[in-house]
Amino acid sequence: MTHPLIVQDVTKQYGDKTAVNRIGLQVKQGEIYGLLGANGAGKTTTMRMVLGLIYPDEGNILWNGQGYREELRSLMGYLPEERGLYPKVKISEQILYLAELKGMKRRDAEHSLKMWLERFEVPDYYNRKVEELSKGNQQKIQFIAAIIHNPEILILDEAFSGLDPVNVELLKKTVKGLRDEGKTILFSSHRMEHVEELCQNICMLHRSNTILQGNLKDIKASFPKERVVLETATSVEGLEKVLGVTSVNERLNGYELRIANPEAAQRILQYAMERSTVQRFQIMEPTLNEIFIQKVGSQHE
Ligand SMILES: Nc1ncnc2c1ncn2[C@@H]1O[C@H](COP(=O)(O)OP(=O)(O)OP(=O)(O)O)[C@@H](O)[C@H]1O
Numbered sequence: 001m002t003h004p005l006i007v008q009d010v011t012k013q014y015g016d017k018t019a020v021n022r023i024g025l026q027v028k029q030g031e032i033y034g035l036l037g038a039n040g041a042g043k044t045t046t047m048r049m050v051l052g053l054i055y056p057d058e059g060n061i062l063w064n065g066q067g068y069r070e071e072l073r074s075l076m077g078y079l080p081e082e083r084g085l086y087p088k089v090k091i092s093e094q095i096l097y098l099a100e101l102k103g104m105k106r107r108d109a110e111h112s113l114k115m116w117l118e119r120f121e122v123p124d125y126y127n128r129k130v131e132e133l134s135k136g137n138q139q140k141i142q143f144i145a146a147i148i149h150n151p152e153i154l155i156l157d158e159a160f161s162g163l164d165p166v167n168v169e170l171l172k173k174t175v176k177g178l179r180d181e182g183k184t185i186l187f188s189s190h191r192m193e194h195v196e197e198l199c200q201n202i203c204m205l206h207r208s209n210t211i212l213q214g215n216l217k218d219i220k221a222s223f224p225k226e227r228v229v230l231e232t233a234t235s236v237e238g239l240e241k242v243l244g245v246t247s248v249n250e251r252l253n254g255y256e257l258r259i260a261n262p263e264a265a266q267r268i269l270q271y272a273m274e275r276s277t278v279q280r281f282q283i284m285e286p287t288l289n290e291i292f293i294q295k296v297g298s299q300h301e
Pocket residue numbers: 014017018019020037038039040041042043044045046081
């Protein structure tokens with residue numbers, strides 16, 4: 001199995017401050033790897049090291065099995081969290097300039113830009129200035145800047161921020177398409193549902209350290225199931241009194257309950273069956289959002 005991107009035990013200090021502490025991760029070809037963490041956790045610092053913009057104090061980074069070299073500049077694409085387009089310059093002018101810096105021929109870059117503007121349903125933006133565009137549409141242009149040169153390794157920092165739901169879907173589809181073409185993608189987001197949809201493997205950082213890492217399904221399975229969904233033909237009174245139930249919320253067609261232990265789930269089922277017809281009973285895995293909040297939520301900076 002090929003891992004075009006390997007980060008080994010990497011540390012980065014800024015004076016006394018450790019921004020990243022002994023982080024390791026491996027991203028496969030054709031994978032979107034999720035890098036998660038609260039504000040200030042160390043995600044951007046990690047991404048900037050992967051891009052070769054800053055150097056680790058300790059540890060190694062390997063790109064296609066080798067150390068940093070100049071050609072990587074054209075093999076990598078970066079969507080930074082802070083957008084960096086010039087408001088007063090025409091979109092075609094700056095995107096083509098950036099593409100040429102990445103080694104593209106002018107004519108190929110023009111062709112690629114037009115193709116992406118079509119795909120993002122904004123073909124008439126070629127001659128527009130960035131400042132004339134809405135924030136969401138500027139984000140689409142910034143995304144094009146990151147991928148126009150067809151990079152093998154993509155670093156996407158909060159790729160969907162500032163987008164409306166339709167454009168989130170458009171970019172999500174694009175990112176999945178790039179994965180299916182065999183790109184190697186490092187992806188950060190604060191929106192856990194996006195990570196759940198796109199990433200098989202994740203690394204969760206907290207205050208510069210790794211606090212959770214691995215296959216997302218395995219991680220979820222390792223957390224206790226504390227939520228039960230119950231739907232019954234008629235209402236069921238007194239569920240909050242069932243031993244081990246910590247809360248009951250009514251919802252459309254039924255209830256969502258929180259439980260303190262696995263036995264409580266069976267008691268809920270029995271209690272409900274004795275009083276009504278059970279139409280749905282499901283013991284839910286925690287969502288990634290719940291896991292994130294449990295791990296770092298109470299300690300946000
Ligand atoms: N150039 C720098 N000089 C000093 N400290 C820095 C520098 N860059 C980052 N840090 C510190 O390192 C830590 C990690 O920052 P980083 O930007 O990597 O976090 P992040 O996970 O990307 O956060 P966010 O989600 O807010 O973007 C923070 O405490 C930050 O203040």
